[in-house]
Amino acid sequence: MRYMVKGQVHETESSDGTVIRYSSRGQGVPIITANGVANTTTFWHYFEDHFSKFARVICWDYRGHGRSDVPRDLDTFKVPCYSEDLLAVMDHAGLDDAILVGFSMGVQVILEFYRDNPERVSALIPVNGPCADPFEAFGSSETYKKAYTAVLNHYIEHPRLLELVGIPLLLSPIPWPFSKVEVDRHRCPRLEMDLYFEHIARMGFANEMRALLGMEEHSAEDVLATVDVPTLVIAGEKDDMCPARLVMRIFRGVKGAELFTVPHGTHATLIEEPDLINYRIEAFLRKNGLL
Template sequence: MSHYFRQDYLTVPDGAALYYQVQGEGEPGMVLCDGLGCDGFVWKYLAPYLEQRYRVLRWHYRGHGRSGLPRDRERIGMLYTCDDLNRVMDAAGIDQAVLFAHSMGVQVALEFHRRYAYRMKGLVLICGSYGNPLDTFHNANWLKRLFPFIRLTVERFPQPVARLTRALLSTELAMQVALSVELNRSLLSKSDLVPYFTHLANMDPVVFVRTLESASTHSAWDHLPHVDVPTLIIAGEHDKFTPAWLSRRMAAHIPDAEFMMVPQGTHAAPLEHRDLVELRVERFLREHLPASPPAPYREDRLGVPDVVSPPTR
C-alpha cells in the first residue's frame, strides 16, 4: 500500500487561501497546530512518527507559511483561526481528531474545543498557555507593557520594519543568541532552528503583531473545567516563553489531565527531547485512543500531485 500524501489550498469565504497537507493513514486523525510565526518547524520529528500509524493534518494559519490573507486584512485572530481549522478539517476529510498544539497553538486548540467540541477526540498541549501570553513571557509583563509601542511602530512603518527584521533574523548572531538564551544548545541542532528563523524573517510583521495582539487578549481559562476529552500536557522545565508553572496550572484545572515535565526542556522540547516526547505521546494514544487499521487505499487518491500552487485571485 502506498503512503498517502495530499496537499492543497482551501479558499475560505473571506478570500484567505489556507494551505494544508494530509499524510499517513489510520484513525483518529491527528491535527497539528503551530505557534505564532511558525509553519511547522517544531513537528520535524513528531509528525513523521505519528504518520506511521495515523492520518496527520498539518496546516498554516492566515499569513503564515504558505497560507494567504483575507481580502480584509483586519480579519486575523483567534476566532478566525478556529473557524479556519473547522473548514480545513472538512476539506481534509477528518471528522474528529486529536489536536496537537505547540505554544500559541495551545490557545487555538482550547478555543477550538470550546467552539467545536464534537470534533475533538483528545488534546496534546505542548509548551503553551491557556491565554494572555504577554502577561507571563519570561515570568514578567514587560513585553505586555512594550507591545502597544511595538504594534504602533509596525503598523506605521511596515516596510522598514520588515527589512530590519529580515536583516536581523538572517544573522548568525540571532541564531546563537536563541541557542544560548532561550533554548538548550546542548540538546538542539542548529539545523532544527533554521526553518523557524527563515520563516519568521520573511513573515509580514503586520500579520505577526495582529496575530499576537489577538492571542494576548484571549484566554480559555474559564473553559478548562469543561474540557471533556483525554488531555496530555507537556511542559519544558526551562521554558521561558511559557513558563512550566502555566502548564501545571492548566493540568490542575482540566479534568483528569495528564502532565509530563521535560527535564531541561525549553520551548522547543519536542525537538530537544524527541524520544521522550514520542514515548509519552505513544503511551497516551495507546491508553486512550487506540489506532484503527489504515483505511483501504482508494483509487481516487492516486495521482495527487506532491506540489500544488496557491490559487490565484
C-alpha cells in the same frame, strides 16, 4: 522556503475565503497539529515521521503563515479566526473528529476550537503553551500590558524601520548564537531554527505583530472546565517563554488531565526531545484507546 513535513499538500478555503494549505501523511486515526505564532509546520517533522506510521497526521499553516495565503482583512490574525481555519481543514479532509496537538500559540487555537466544536475533538494535547495571554510570562501589571500593546501597535503601523534592520539580520548567521538564551543549542537542531527565522522574515514584521497582538487579546481559560476529552499537558522544565505557572493553569483547570514535564526542556522541546515527546504522546493515546 523549505518545509520539512513530507505529507501531500492540499488546500481549502476558510470561512472568509482565505486559502489555507495543509499536508496529510499516513492512514488511520487523524491527528492534527497546530503551530506556534510566526511558525510553520517545520517543528512537527519528527512528530509526523513517528505518528504517520500508524495514524493520519495533518499539519497546516495559519492564515498569513507558511504556505497559507495572507487574509484580505489584516485584522483577522486572531485566534478565533485560526480556529475557523482549522475547521475548514477538518471539513476538507473529511474528518468527523480528530486528536488535536497544539504547540505554543497552537494551545490557544485548539482550546478555542474545542469551545465551538467539542464534538469534533477526541483528545487534546497542549505542548509548551498557555490558555491565554502569553505575555503574562514576563509580567502582569497594567502598565506592562499597555506598554507592549503600544509597541506592537506602533510596529503594525510603522514596520519599515524594523524590517529594514530585522529582515537582513534574521537571514544572517547572527540569530543562531543568540538563540541559546532560550533554546538548548546542544539538543536543538540549527536547521529548524534557521527556517524559523527565515519564516519570520518572509511573513513580515507587521503581520507578526498582528499575530502577537491577537494572542494577547485571546483567552480560553473559561474553556478549561468544560473539557471532557482525554488531555495530556506537556511542559518544558526550563521553558521561560511559557513557564510552569501558565502550563499548570491548564493542567489544574482540565479535570483528569495528565501532566508531562520534559527534563531540561525549553520552549523548543518538540525539536530538542522529539523521541521522548512522541513516545509519551503515543503511550497516552494508546492508554486511552485512541490508537
